Amino acid sequence: MRLSELKTxxxxxxxxVLGHGGFRRRIMEMGxxxxxxxTVKLNAPLKDPIEYNIMGYDISLRRSEAEMVVVLSxxxxxxxxxxxxRATTETTETAPVPETTTxxxxxxxxLDEVIxxxxxTISVALIGNPNSGKTSLFNAISGGHEHVGNYxxxxxxxxxxxxxxxxYRFEITDLPGTYALSAYTPEERYVREHLLQRTPDVxxxxxxxxxxxxxxxxxxxxxxxxxxxxxxxxxYDELQASGAKLDYESLGAMLGIPMIPVEARNNKGIEExxxxxxxxxxxxxxxxxHIHIGMGSCIxxxxxxxxxxxxxxxxxxxxxxxxxxxxxxxxxxxxxxEALLHDCPRYGEWSALRDREARRIxxxxxxxxxxxxxxxxYGFIQGAxxxxxxxxxxxxxTTTTVIDTFxxxxxxxxxxxxxxxxxxxxxxxxxxxxxxxxxxxLVEWIGDAVRTLxxxxxxxxxxxxGVIGGVGAVIVFLPNIMILYLFISFMEDSGYLARAAFxxxxxxxxxxxxxxxxxxxxxxxxxxxxxxxxxxTIESRSSRLITILITPFMSCSARLPIYxxxxxxxxxxxxxxxxxxxxxxxxxxxxxxxxxxxxFLFPVDETPFVMELPPYRLPTWKTTLSHMWDKCAQYLRKMxxxxxxxxxxxxxxxxxxxxxxxxxxxxxxxxxSYLGRLGKGCEPIFSPLGLDWKAGVALLSGVxxxxxxxxxxxxxxxxxxxxSSVPEAAIIGGADSSxxxxxxxxxxxxxxxxxxxxxxxxxxxxxxxxxxxxxxxxSAAAFLVFILLYFPCIATISAIGAEAGWKWAVxxxxxxxxxxxxxxxxxxxxxxxx
Amino acid sequence: xxxxxxxxxxxxVAACIWVVRRMRCVFRKDGGCSSCAETNCPLRKDKKRR
Numbered sequence: 001m002r003l004s005e006l007k008t009x010x011x012x013x014x015x016x017v018l019g020h021g022g023f024r025r026r027i028m029e030m031g032x033x034x035x036x037x038x039t040v041k042l043n044a045p046l047k048d049p050i051e052y053n054i055m056g057y058d059i060s061l062r063r064s065e066a067e068m069v070v071v072l073s074x075x076x077x078x079x080x081x082x083x084x085x086r087a088t089t090e091t092t093e094t095a096p097v098p099e100t101t102t103x104x105x106x107x108x109x110x111l112d113e114v115i116x117x118x119x120x121t122i123s124v125a126l127i128g129n130p131n132s133g134k135t136s137l138f139n140a141i142s143g144g145h146e147h148v149g150n151y152x153x154x155x156x157x158x159x160x161x162x163x164x165x166x167x168y169r170f171e172i173t174d175l176p177g178t179y180a181l182s183a184y185t186p187e188e189r190y191v192r193e194h195l196l197q198r199t200p201d202v203x204x205x206x207x208x209x210x211x212x213x214x215x216x217x218x219x220x221x222x223x224x225x226x227x228x229x230x231x232x233x234x235x236y237d238e239l240q241a242s243g244a245k246l247d248y249e250s251l252g253a254m255l256g257i258p259m260i261p262v263e264a265r266n267n268k269g270i271e272e273x274x275x276x277x278x279x280x281x282x283x284x285x286x287x288x289x290h291i292h293i294g295m296g297s298c299i300x301x302x303x304x305x306x307x308x309x310x311x312x313x314x315x316x317x318x319x320x321x322x323x324x325x326x327x328x329x330x331x332x333x334x335x336x337x338e339a340l341l342h343d344c345p346r347y348g349e350w351s352a353l354r355d356r357e358a359r360r361i362x363x364x365x366x367x368x369x370x371x372x373x374x375x376x377x378y379g380f381i382q383g384a385x386x387x388x389x390x391x392x393x394x395x396x397x398t399t400t401t402v403i404d405t406f407x408x409x410x411x412x413x414x415x416x417x418x419x420x421x422x423x424x425x426x427x428x429x430x431x432x433x434x435x436x437x438x439x440x441x442l443v444e445w446i447g448d449a450v451r452t453l454x455x456x457x458x459x460x461x462x463x464x465x466g467v468i469g470g471v472g473a474v475i476v477f478l479p480n481i482m483i484l485y486l487f488i489s490f491m492e493d494s495g496y497l498a499r500a501a502f503x504x505x506x507x508x509x510x511x512x513x514x515x516x517x518x519x520x521x522x523x524x525x526x527x528x529x530x531x532x533x534x535x536x537t538i539e540s541r542s543s544r545l546i547t548i549l550i551t552p553f554m555s556c557s558a559r560l561p562i563y564x565x566x567x568x569x570x571x572x573x574x575x576x577x578x579x580x581x582x583x584x585x586x587x588x589x590x591x592x593x594x595x596x597x598x599x600f601l602f603p604v605d606e607t608p609f610v611m612e613l614p615p616y617r618l619p620t621w622k623t624t625l626s627h628m629w630d631k632c633a634q635y636l637r638k639m640x641x642x643x644x645x646x647x648x649x650x651x652x653x654x655x656x657x658x659x660x661x662x663x664x665x666x667x668x669x670x671x672x673s674y675l676g677r678l679g680k681g682c683e684p685i686f687s688p689l690g691l692d693w694k695a696g697v698a699l700l701s702g703v704x705x706x707x708x709x710x711x712x713x714x715x716x717x718x719x720x721x722x723x724s725s726v727p728e729a730a731i732i733g734g735a736d737s738s739x740x741x742x743x744x745x746x747x748x749x750x751x752x753x754x755x756x757x758x759x760x761x762x763x764x765x766x767x768x769x770x771x772x773x774x775x776x777x778x779s780a781a782a783f784l785v786f787i788l789l790y791f792p793c794i795a796t797i798s799a800i801g802a803e804a805g806w807k808w809a810v811x812x813x814x815x816x817x818x819x820x821x822x823x824x825x826x827x828x829x830x831x832x833x834x
Numbered sequence: 835x836x837x838x839x840x841x842x843x844x845x846x847v848a849a850c851i852w853v854v855r856r857m858r859c860v861f862r863k864d865g866g867c868s869s870c871a872e873t874n875c876p877l878r879k880d881k882k883r884r
Contacts, residue, residue: 459838462845642856645849652846 001073003038004050004066011039012071013111015119018199019068019319021226021290031055032069034119068199068319077114121169122281123198127191127222128206129215130177133234135159136264137206138174141274158194165274168281173200179214181221182334182370186536189336195225196320196340202277203229209239209246209261212389213381219255220293220377224325228280228288229257232273236261243392251388256289292324295376298364302357303327309346309353316344330354331361332370407496413503420496424487425583429564429576432480436564439479440764443472462651465718470647473714473765474707475636477561482632484557488526489627493619497522511591512598514538517547521590524554525583526631528792532799542602546594548804549812552792553590555583557635558706562787565710569766570780578784586788589819638705646708650675650701651715675716689786689824690779690832699786705793717768782828790820 006012014036017024031054032038041058042051049060061069126134142161159174175194176187195203205222207215222229233239233248252259258276262269279285295303303324310323317323318340329337331354341347358369365372406412447468454460491497497519505515516538524531531551538544555563563582567575653675671680671693678700679693686696694716702709769775775783791813792800801809 455838457836457838458842462842641852645852648845648849649853652849 001071001076002067003032003052003061003069003071004063006040006071006073008040008043010073010075011037012073013037013077013115015070015072015115016201017069018201020322020325021228022322023065023068023319027061027065027069030059031057035115038071062315064315064319072115072118077111080114081109081111120167121171122202122277123200124170124172124277125194125198125200125203126172126174126206127203127218128177128234129179129208129218132177132206132208132215133264134177134206135174137204137232137234137262137270138172140262140264140267140270141170142172158190163274165271166278168278170274170277172204173198178218180218181225182332192336195227196318199227199320201228202281203227204273204277205229205231205257206234206264207231209233209236210242210244212246212385213378216381216384217374217377219257220380223255223257223291223293224328225321226290226325230273230276230280231255231257231259232264232269233259233261234264236269237263237266239392245390245392247388251384252287254291254384254388256287256291258285258287293377293380295328295373298361299331299369299372299376302331302361305357306330306350306353309350313344313346316346317341328373331358332373333358407499407503413499417500417503420491424484425580426576427487428480428484428560429579432477432483435479436476439476440472443468443476447472458655461655462648465715466648466651466655467644469714469718470650470708470711471644473565473710474561474643477564477710478632478635480560480564481557481635482628484560485526485631486624486628488523489624489631490619491522493624493627511594512602513543513546513594514540517543520547520551521554524551524556526557528552528554528556528796529799532796532803535803542598545804545808546597546602548800549597549808550590550594552796552800552812552816553586553593553789555586555788556706558793559787561707561710563784565713565766565769566775566780566784569769570775570777578781582784582788585785585823589789589823593815638707642705643707643711646701646704647711647715650697650708650712653678654715685821688828689782689821690776690828691783691786692774694774695779695783699783699790702787703791703794705795706787709787713769714765717765717772776832778828778832781831782824785827786820786824788820789823790817792816 001012003012003014014032014034016034017027017032019027036054038052038054040050041053044050048063050063050066051058051060052066053059126138128134138159138161142163158176161172161174163170163172173194175191178185178188178191180188181192181195182188194200203222205219207219219231231252233246239246248259248261258280260269260273260276262273264270276285280288294300306327307324310317310327314323317326326337326341330341330350333354338351341350344350361369361372367375407416447464450460450463450468454463491500500522501515501518503515504518508515508517517535520531520534520538522531523534528551531554532548535544535547535551538547563579564575567578571578654673656674657672658669675697676693679697682696682700683693686692686699691699694713698709698712698716701712791797797809797813800812
C-alpha cells in the first residue's frame, strides 16, 4: 500500500520510494528509506499535508508525495505471517510451489523476511523503438511466449511476465514500441501514461546496437524523465558482424546509464542485464548519474525560467517526472502535459511564460520549439557517438537493400507478392490434405472404439455424435491451420510483411487507406481478433476505423474448415478455384466497403504516417515453429473449450425432446428437436438462398466461433439415411446391405441414370452431405458466400467494440449480415442458371 | 434415470455454466475474447490476479 493510505495512528515499514531521481533523493534524505518505521501522527483538516513520525522526529509530507512511498502496514505484515502459520498447521501435504509463479505465497517466518520479500520485487518496464527486440527480450527474461513480429505495431498493449533471479522477483512489462515520448501516437501516450501512473522501479531501454543514432533519441527522452534505467544493447551480434566498434562503457558513462550488450534471440547477456538491474535498483551501481542534455543557450534560457518557477512550486506537480521535464514539454506545447497541469494553481503563469519563451526561441532559431529540441538531442547523440562508435561495412544493410530492390520494385513487387500469397494458400490446402486424412482416420477409429466400449444409450450417443462428431469434424483441419500460420509467421518474422505493406501503399490509397492498414488486413487471414487489435498502430482515426470495420471480410482461418468441406464435397473438380474466388470476393467487398465509408462517412484523412522498413532478418526455425505452435495451441485450446461445449449444446438441442426412442437419427426426430424447431423458425430467412433448416441452424451456431458451423454439420449429419430425399419407388435394391441402387431422372439422351449410393454407416461427412440431398451446387455456393460475409464471431465483435465502440460493433454485425444475405441470394440464382 | 442419463445431465449443466461464465467477457468494458483461446484473455488475467 502507499504511505498516503495509512490512517492516523497507524504504523508501517517503508519498502521503497518511487518517482524520478530528484524527488526520490530528497525524500530519502528526509529519512524515508527502506525498512524504516513510520507512524502517522496527524492528517491536516483537508487531509493535506500529513504529519509523520520517522527516526524519532516529526515531518510533514504532501499527500501527493506520500503516494510515492510504498509501505507495508503492520496489518498487512501480520496477515502474511498469520497465513504462513495457518498454512503450515493445516496442510499435511503440499505440492511444491514453483518459484517463478508464486505471487502470493510467503515463505517468511519473521517481519524482516516479509519486508525483504516485498522490497525484493522489482517492477521493470521494457521500453524501446518498434523492432528493437523488446518482446524477444521479454521472452528471454520471463520465459514467456509472446508473439514477435518483424514489423511495427505487433505489441499493441502491455504484456506482463515475471521471473525470480538471485532472490529478486522481476515483474516485467513489455510496452508498445515508440520512437519518442511525445503525445503524437497512441503508443507514445500509452508508454508515458504507464511511466507516470505505474512508476516502474527500473526501466530497461532496448536499443538496437546497429542503429544507435535513431534508437538513442528515445533514450534521451527517458533521461529527461530521470527514472532508474539500464540500456540493453540488443542484437549486438549484428553490430559485431558489420565490423562496427562501440565503446559502450564510455558511452554509458557519458549518458550516466549502464549499457549491457545482449542478444535476446540467442539468450545471451540476459543474466548480466538482470545483475545490472539489481545493482541499479539497490543504488549500488556507480555508473548511474543524472545528466541534463544541453539544449543550447537559447533554449536553455527559456527552460531555466520556466523550470525555476515550476521547481519553486514543485508541490503542485506530479512526482513521477522532474520539473525540468514538465518545463520542456510545456515549451514544446505537449497537449497531454498541458492537460495534466491544467488544474495546477500556477498554470496560468506557466502558460504565459511558455508562450513568451516559445516565441523568443522560434524568432531566434528560425524554427519551432519542438524541432529545435529534436535537433539539439540528435546533436547530443551524434557527439556522443563520434567519440565512442566506429562504423563498419554494414553488410546486413546491403543485403536488405539488394532484396528490397526486387521486393519493392514497382514492376516486380506485385507479382512477387501474389506468387507468395498463391504459394501460401496452395501449400495450405494441398500439403495439408495428407495429414488431414490421417487425423480423420484417427477420429473414426476413436468413434469406433467408443461404440464398442460404451454400452448403448444416451452417453454413447453424446460421445459419438456430439463430442466426436462435433470436435472431430473441426480438428481434422489442424494441419491446414498449421501450414497457414507457418507462412504468416515466417513473413512477419523475416520483415517481408512490412515490404508488402510498403508496395501496397499506393493500392491502399485508392481504397482510401494507408499501406499501414495492409498488415492488419493480412493478419485477418489468420484471425480477425489480433488483426483488429493491430489497427491501434494506425495513427489516422478514420483510417483506423475503416480498417477495423473491413477486417472481418478477410476470410479468417476459422472459416477454412467450412470451405474445404463444402468445396471438396460440391465443387470437387474446381475446389481450388472456388476457394480462391471466395477469398477474392472477401477482398473485393472490403475494398467496396472501404470506399463507401471513405466517401460518405470519413471524407478527410487526418494524419500522415511513417512506414518503417526494418532490415531483413532470417528467423530461426525455432522461432518460427514456436510461433506456429503458439497459434496451433490456441486452436487446440479452442477445440477443448468453445468448440467442445458448443458441440455438446448443439447435440443436446438436437437430441431432445425424445419423440422416437428407437431412432434418434431419423430426419423426423431432428426436425422435431429443439434445434430443428429453431431451424424451422428461421427457415423463411434462409429458404430464398436455397438453404433448409439444418443449414440455417449451422449458420446460427457459427456466431460464437465459425468452426462450430462444421461441428454442427458434423452433429446433424453424423449418421443419417442417405436416401432420405430419394423417393421409395425409385429404389430398385442393392447388391448387399451396404449399398443401395436407385434409378434417378433420365439424362438428356433419355437413358435412365443409375446411381450407387453408400449407406451412411461408414461414409465420410462429405459423402453423407452429398447423399442427404439437402444441398445443391447453387445452395452450397450461397452457403459459402454467406459464411464468408455474415455476422463475425463474438470474439471479433468484442474486439470491434473494444477498439471502435459498441455502436460500430453492432453496425458491423448488421451490415455484414445483410450484405451476406444479399450477395448469397445473387450467387444462388446465378449459379442455379448453370 | 439410468447412470448414463445422470452423467449426460451433469455434462449439460457444466456446459451451460461454462457458457454463462464466458459470456461475461462480452459485457466487459475493455472487450474480451469470449470464444477464442487467447492467452491474454481478461478472464484469465482476473484469475491470475486473484
